Amino acid sequence: MAVPCTGKVDLIHMLRAFEKGADGVYVLGCLEGECRYENGNLRARKRVEKAAEILDKVGIGGERVAMYNLSSSEAPQFVRFATEMTERIRRCGPNPIKLAMKKEAA
16 A cells, blocks of 8 residues: 555554455655654554554464665665565464455355
């Protein structure tokens, strides 16, 4: 999902992705202190932290959601973040909601 600022990424967007079967979600924002919308990336970080807290409470796992900050000129950093998140999700395995949906469909 593309938004003009990570400050527009709401908690419900992240949780809905898991409800629909996503194995993980990560939010990429501008560097802290460099948000053109003042503090959008800081608001996004708080929402990601809240999503992680909720995912832990419901048994999906808060490690499935993360926030990363980088500049648009940092392509190698983006690759590192994407690889890190992919490896993290592989370790977690499939989203338990997705597994439950497959069982119901069978």
